[in-house]
Amino acid sequence: MDNGGFCNNNYHSGSSDDELVDISDVTVNFSEDVPPLDLDYSAGGCKADWRPSNSPKLIDLLDDTVPGIGTYEDFNTIDWVREKSKDRDRHREITNKSKHSTVALLFSISDAFSGWLLMLLIGLMSGALAGGIDIAAHWMTDLKEGVCLNGFWFNHEHCCWASNETTFQERDKCPQWKTWAELMVGVSEGSVNVLNHFMYVSWALLFAFLAVILVRAFAPYACGSGIPEIKTILSGFIIRGYLGKWTLIIKTITLVLAVSSGLSLGKEGPLVHVACCCANILCHFFTKYRRNEAKRREVLSAASAVGVSVAFGAPIGGVLFSLEEVSYYFPLKTLWRSFFAALVAAFTLRSINPFGNSRLVLFYVEFHTPWHLLELIPFVLLGIFGGLWGNTRLGHYPVIEVLVVTLLTALLAFPIEYTRMSSSELISELFNDCGLLDSSKLCDYSGNSGGTSGSVNATAANGLGARLAGPGLYTAMWQLALALVFKMLITVATFGIKVPSGLFIPSIAVGAIAGRLLGVGMEQLAVHNHERKIFRGWCSPGADCITPGLYAMVGAAACLGGVTRMTVSLVVIMFELTGGLEYIVPLMAATMTSKWVADALSRESIYEAHIRLNGYPFLEAKEEFRHKTLATDVMRPRQSDPPLSVLTQSGMSVEEVERLIADTTYSGFPVVISQQSQRLVGFVLRRDLVISLENARRHQEGVVSVSAVLFTECDPPASPSAPPAVKLHNILDLSPFTVTVHTPMEIVVDIFRKLGLRQCLVIQNGRLLGIITKKDILKHMAQMANRDPESILFN
């Protein structure tokens, strides 16, 4: 038998002391919790301390007030198990104290409700910010075209509301609203349009310029959508400042600027980022969440639901988005809280009422006409289109300058009506079905505009003429086709530029245009061939044959699905966005097709691609690890490497430990009984070790380089003249995760994913042989997928 260590049988030492609990409290705990169980495993040399209640409290300067212990460095991965243990210890402590005093009881109750309070605050703050962003963006978008004489702070619509002279029909024409050309004296009739275009482009350039400068100067983290980074953060990565107050301020301002500049980008992704910033900042007011990285991530998961909730007025969709797409650890408790926060936010936004329609539903559709089974074919076609769209190499041009894109967008978008209007307006118009009073060109059917279509033919006679396309519709179709090409190209060019930008709305717009085109096509096909067998029964006199708005909706879902690979959450978002609960089957058919097609071409969603390109350490939960490698193939050290750097539980001096720290860059060291036996005792983190040693050197008397470093609770037999030992038992994790060398990597990957580990020790027959970190796993996975393993940049 090996006997390299002392008191190696003290396995009843009470608490896992890495959790920094006050031992006196633990004692109280034990007397209540532990079932009558009078064991005495007294085989070891250190019998007295097998229960903390029996052991004298260790005189130890390294108590839990040493600052920095238990925290993480920037660009490092957290240990979920440790964080959750910390929180449970905290909870236990509060519960215990609450039994002794009323104040503590009140504190305990307030602590229990602090989560809900935090959710309420996040909902209110995010809802208010989103409302503000909507109002500001609306105003600034209109500012590109003109200004209100009643007060420059009115947008076009408000300006004309204030005016009494408007009728319902010409809501957006009133004398108080002047285009820039109208304001200037001496502008000839012919050059009005050119001048307006010039002003439009100038304003757009100014907004874009301001946005990019602000991002560059103050908060580089504010660019892009932020969802890939939030996904990474939620999986347990630390990026300091990514969710800070500067990012929040700059992202909010530049988001307004970017949207107003008319670039083909949406505000949903950035709104998720904004909501997460709010959550992170609000977490600072609650100790429970400030101090614990795992608890904070629960809040952030809820905040990402809030972001989508305010972006689309879709609280359920937001929660499902967070669950399906963003979150890593999503317990049921978080589900309920997310829902609550998302509701509060949606409700706040509705109270602010930025769109003036007091509906929670953004693009409310009025139609409820049934669809035909055969229509599934065009719906599936739209799904295929969406899948292909999801695989265009979005974001491949990150260096193209913002101003060039803005200039191009502003120059080219102005001439076509459908590209000039904001994406939301466009989508709203495309989703709409044509009522009798509709003045849109998309609704210019021959039945409506009696003047233009002279010959009332046989089809019209049997009541179907109302759905024959008029000349306005044909024009609209050409313009839509042009708009589709333009939108697709400009969206590809826009994504990846250095301003806040989301992908949802542009993708929805592209899909809606394609869908509407196909829908009108199908409609005309059905009207013209209504006697054919397959179309028989589609068109009944007096009713619509086909609802082109539904096609737009389906196309939008397909394109969004192709880009993000969402399914259930996407369908729910589309419901909440449109209120069209009846169209679940068409939406689902298109979404599933889109996902299949997109997955067949590339397994990664746009967010995952982004994460990979940035080298973030993200362990994807969607795909299973399929290779038949073993833990031994992945663990360090490899055969050619020097042996594993370990500490021994006693017998090393301060100097030796410091040298080991200086010579290596590992983030943690296993502690073994002795170098000879290599039998595992525990694991200690580099950061904790460095801080503790520095602290001991500074504050503990008599510590010199030859002082012994002890990771045991009991003193080894030492000569009385020896300098006092540095006791580091309290930073030692006595329950490190271990796997055997034979464990298949698929199981190891599963353990890492599900438990949120940072590292895992590899043993065989009780002997420590190596270590596997999350980075090792990601490198191994990259290698197995024939990618460069060095693409994983962080720990």
Place this chain on the structure above:
Amino acid sequence: MDNGGFCNNNYHSGSSDDELVDISDVTVNFSEDVPPLDLDYSAGGCKADWRPSNSPKLIDLLDDTVPGIGTYEDFNTIDWVREKSKDRDRHREITNKSKHSTVALLFSISDAFSGWLLMLLIGLMSGALAGGIDIAAHWMTDLKEGVCLNGFWFNHEHCCWASNETTFQERDKCPQWKTWAELMVGVSEGSVNVLNHFMYVSWALLFAFLAVILVRAFAPYACGSGIPEIKTILSGFIIRGYLGKWTLIIKTITLVLAVSSGLSLGKEGPLVHVACCCANILCHFFTKYRRNEAKRREVLSAASAVGVSVAFGAPIGGVLFSLEEVSYYFPLKTLWRSFFAALVAAFTLRSINPFGNSRLVLFYVEFHTPWHLLELIPFVLLGIFGGLWGNTRLGHYPVIEVLVVTLLTALLAFPIEYTRMSSSELISELFNDCGLLDSSKLCDYSGNSGGTSGSVNATAANGLGARLAGPGLYTAMWQLALALVFKMLITVATFGIKVPSGLFIPSIAVGAIAGRLLGVGMEQLAVHNHERKIFRGWCSPGADCITPGLYAMVGAAACLGGVTRMTVSLVVIMFELTGGLEYIVPLMAATMTSKWVADALSRESIYEAHIRLNGYPFLEAKEEFRHKTLATDVMRPRQSDPPLSVLTQSGMSVEEVERLIADTTYSGFPVVISQQSQRLVGFVLRRDLVISLENARRHQEGVVSVSAVLFTECDPPASPSAPPAVKLHNILDLSPFTVTVHTPMEIVVDIFRKLGLRQCLVIQNGRLLGIITKKDILKHMAQMANRDPESILFN
């Protein structure tokens, strides 16, 4: 150094052989998968076999065709890790083979799509069955009242459809439909009602009698809702026959009988059970799912979504129900497939169209009037009522006989209109808002029924009179109040009787009655006090003040939430059930209140209480383990017990192993290097060991009682005259899960939950000290909660 074992350094032996892989295939795998890594850990005594490719294939009779190895016994818990590994091995094998031949490629593609095909079949079968159940139940419910002369197979509604003489107003009165009294000759006018009541009760008793007899005789598993058992099965428990064909047949028939008998029970829980039976039976046609318990559970998770989908026509709600309430392991892939299956099922049901309204929405509500912020107060009150309802001791009377309950139900329900009608009809009427043409007594407002209310007072003059209660409404209110009391009592008595019974519809009915009562009360309050400040603005002339139907909806959600403790899924189900997407805030407020109130009174939902009462080994994922005990407090053996029964990797004879098996009842044994060192090598399951030894005794030549049992891959130095050894290396799990003695139980519980473990070994400093099984954990948790630890009955 201890050296009790042979070749204890062979830790590079390739695959974890417990997974029953053909080693020749593994070799192919390795040459592709393993990165260039030329290690040679040749420290051990058995160098040749560190890679299977180098080792000669062992001559071993125990190959993977030994039947029974890798299966489980009834009432045992599965090992998720092992099952998932098996599936991954299977997948790898298919993928590898598919590279070599076209047939194998086709097989691999069909294998990949078999999951979707299976979902399609489940959706179709469940949808068809649900449609059949609806139609049959409808017909038999009407049979209690009378019969159709045109053909006894018509129900009341169909009978009168066929008749030409009916008008829209008197849809349900036609000469072809005869009540039983009308059919009999010589019945006096006065006794018609009595006779009808007698027939009603007789039929009800007959149906209930048949139901209970069928359940008793053929399928005792068919009683109850089945959701608690399905929850347990999904968590990894084996109950053979619970999802078998007999259960399916009997449950389907008896469900129709029970519903038709008029008992206060719903068919949603049983429909979930029926859908799971369908899924389980269909799994038999797909090797992938038949052979793998984990894969089958993925399918069953989807099937429970299907069940709710067909019960309510709520596919999204069904998926969320499965996710929030039922499932244990729910990967994203299952989410998509569940959604698909739920959609197919809902679509199939809609095509069968059992309700004749061709809507997916069961209780479609027409109202879209806004609600007032102050109304949140009554909504929260309803939530409190729901929470209290969820804590009535439902199911405390399991022995009350079915016939007594049926008799009581039939006798007492007949006189009041609202209890006589089926729950679905009742709910539908309660949810509805009063239109102008509505003939329901609930809509008897003085404005509608000009004849009855004589005095048109001042209130009516300003347009609010239309909402003043008429005498019919007052009668209806009294009847509703009576119905509420009756429903509550009879539902409590009904739940737990030995016929298929669900709780959803009765709970919804109770909540809807309470809500409607409160709603009408609030309405009258607002109408009578419309000049008061707080009600100002609620009632505008010509419009409704308050929508009592909305209160019914909110009350229904609250009661259902109290019983099941669902939140998000419940709100989504309510949306899909009613189509009322605008009322998310009222619904959510009531649901959250209901959950809080119910949780404050008891943390368990009805299903969890049921699981606990039955002693199933279910490791609840919702609540965290909060006690500060360590692995050492839970592990076996305790101090007073005999030492842990272990096998050694070599050095034991067949007889010794057989004696160990006979002397103990453990389901598995750790294998150690030697009794002295207690250093862990692996773990072997009792069942596998018994089967393998029997097999060796029967088929391997020369095996006698003194033959050595070897768990190593290499031969120990044995004398040539010794009998041939039994090699059991292939049933040895070389990667058992281990924790240290210091690991806090909270972490151990977390590992068991998240990885789905069955047992875990406890080591200290490399030495095996004990074992923790799922049952040990559950017993420990029961003890900590001051419950009887012996209440956990199964392994």
